[in-house]
Amino acid sequence: MKRRSLLSLAVLGPLLSGCSSADEQPLTFANRLHIPPLAPSEIDPDGFRSFALSLQPGKNGTWGINGDHLGPTVRAKRGERVRMAVTNRLPEATTLHWHGMRLPARMDGGPHQSIEPGATWTPQWTVDQPAATTWFHPHPHGKTAMHVYRGLAGLFLLDEPGGPALPSDYGADDIPLIVQDKILDDGRLVTGPVGNGTFGLLGDTIMINGTIDPYVEVTTTQVRFRLLNASNTRVYRIGFADNRTFQVVGGDAGLLREPAPADRVKISPGERIEIVAAFSPGETVVLNSIGENRRDANDPEEDDFELLKVVAAAVLKPSKPLPQTLGGPAPVIPPPGARVRRFTLSGSEINGRDMDMNRIDEVVPAGAVEIWEIDNTTYAHNFHIHEVAFTILDINGERPPAYLAGPKDTVFLKKHADVRLAVRFGRHTDPVTPYMYHCHLLRHEDKGMMGQFVIVDPGTEHLVPRTIPTGHHHHG
Template sequence: MNRRNFLTLATLAAVGTACGSEQPDTWTTGGRLPIPPLYAGRRGEDGVRRFTLNLQRGQTEFLPGKRAATWGVNGSYLGPTLRVTRGDTVAMRVNNQVGEATTLHWHGMRLPARMDGGPHQMIEPDAAWTPRWTVDQPAATSWYHPHPHERTAMHVYRGLAGMFLIDDPRTVEPALPRRYGEDDIPLVIQDKRFTDDGALHEAAVDTGTFGFLGDKILVNGRLQPTLQVTTTLVRFRLLNASNARVYRIGFADDRRFQLIATDAGLLPEPADLDRLKLSPGERAEIVATFAGGEQVFLDSVGEDGDSIERDDFNLLRIIAAETLTAAAPLPRRLSDDPLLQPPPGARVRRFVLSGKEINGKPMDMTRVDEVVPAGATEIWELDNTTYAHNFHIHEVAFRVLALNGAPPPAHLRGHKDTVFVPKRAKVRLAVSFGSHTDPSSPYMYHCHLLRHEDQGMMGQFVIVPPGTEHRTPLTLPAASHHG
């Protein structure tokens, strides 16, 4: 009997029978799924929404009776879910209390380069960083995490991460499940290993072809959690915050679900799926249907490929209440924003991905690799000549035009900022750049398998006023990343 058939039979068995590889008497470590606290900041008399984020050390109990040294944001592990509305001006105060220099990058945010939180915006120990910007992008599930050059993998692994939600009242958002923690559930998915005394196993974070691959899965910082749902429709906001592992997420009984959003916002209309591939840094929003009294596992089923894709995991046990509140059906149309389309004669840039380099060059903090005119829509072609990677571009939204010369699968047809690039694959993107110009402050593009990023698989681009590209310096001050 293959695993898929076993999972289906297990789900159809009596309530209380386990679905998947974990037996019911062992799925007890985590108890209830924790929901990260929602933090909407404090709006001042000037209308600015202000947030204070303390990056701090702490102790977290992942295994019963055992405590691990961890890092967190306003707590011992992970951080609150930040929430803003399109049009808000936000002011952050990020206090670094972890004892070594780090950063905080707003992954998926479209904002000035100096506010981006990449490796050029280092925060020294016991110092604060105070970026400020106006939110001007569609509703989306973004996130935040550290981005120090050559140390990102370790800093994320220790726990510095959280979701960052953008609302846009001009969309169909009010018609979707949106009661945070009730029918709108954030799921931060990470793989870990633990030592015998319950500590995070850090020895393998900076080793191996891909970097860290764990044998235990945390969801919202909890091992083997359970969620009780009380409505017929539930929206799950999925974030792969792992260092390297790729998940194929679905339900153990193969029930279908609706994909409603990818990294950069809502799809034009729901896409009907039974599995969703999610690589590190990618986000997706799905809506699933439940019946009273049932239970099922949200799981990940591996497939042939590199080691980051092969393993099977149960992620979350879901138990439906005996009586569920009926939810309105999903809108047939989710977004009227046109899908990105490169104009005739669009600039084409090509990027060859090798084991540790892009276009044959390792990362150089003083080198500007690409100069882009503000407001441009370009074509970026990714040619992966080796094992699996993925690719994230700061500041932009992009659309996958083709994967190995063919139209992309349904889960890649919306607007994104991070894309999985399989072994020896070619990906063609339409990339839309913003209007914030600064010839001396770069944005990053890089592999989001964090060990690859730390090893130098990253480049830099600046956005400049149109017509000034050829006058833009291609070098940066050597000390610029200490500011």
């Protein structure tokens, strides 16, 4: 097992000095796992739950949100109105996209909602979707990979009153795990040209919540881990070193209908998976990632990593039994005659075209349920659709594994794979402000592997211009 941890960027400063290359030292699990703090909020005079997020330079090459690296965890309940004051204190323009959130296109934080240095962007919307682990990250066209790599990312947890009795004590038995890979040189984050021409950055140092070499102490018999792959390119196959079975309870866009047992789960950039694992008093076990062993150093699924040591206390508090049903959203079922759209993925193009900020590629009627067929003709990609939740109908003609049966917004496609998705679109209409669909391997996205769609009132699709009006791009 390769060493993939060195220091804690969550602590920063002295620990960054004196670190060496990833393979020179045995893994020691020397640093306590950093738990991102919950973002403070207040109810403003208009009745919105208001948050303030500052995108700012950190230390040793990192960027952060309200800190040196990564961001706080934002939390809100279904039905709440939220307002975000997002201030850009970076030396260049950026955006902040709410990945997995269903909201008006003008609030989405995609490449059209640019925030200039020194400006504050204040989106607001009503949370109207099931409980889920969503997240936020920059989305500036052509620069997303570097902004995320530097550390601009955080979790946005959505709660729903009356949900199932899952572990929910944040940071104790409900633990976020934000997984990223980095390249370090003499204690600094390498931010110059990095990565290869096919996939971009494949770092040799793994960080969990900004911590390298992490361990976590648990005090209950069951623990919920919320996994987010916030890496630029790497795909992880995550499980425990002893191959114990755990229960998958949630995916990108919400809870499953019922727990799905697994001993390893694949998670590509942008995807989230919630698992519940059981522990015995006094035991120690390592969470790891096992590569596909194709002996290709440039493959995003290659390489083995030790991620996190879990240390169980000598005495554990009994957890409530895991519910047999979770009440997650029902699968999306396309109606007879549903519209079918086909998307062919090549090197860095979708349907033979690069991203054009001024071009509308697809026009979708509000509330539609469609079938999207994704055909990958080249090496590994994945596919993310803004604003929606979808059900994976099949992968290469076969039903997906049970842990992928829940609501999704991002799906991985191996080399030459094809998938069919049943996609449910929302009812936020705007004929001139698009949402995105794209590969979430961020080098591919930055190189132009992205398209745009608008949602409009049913029956008006033919009236929508396929060119965005000049000057319509939104700026903070």
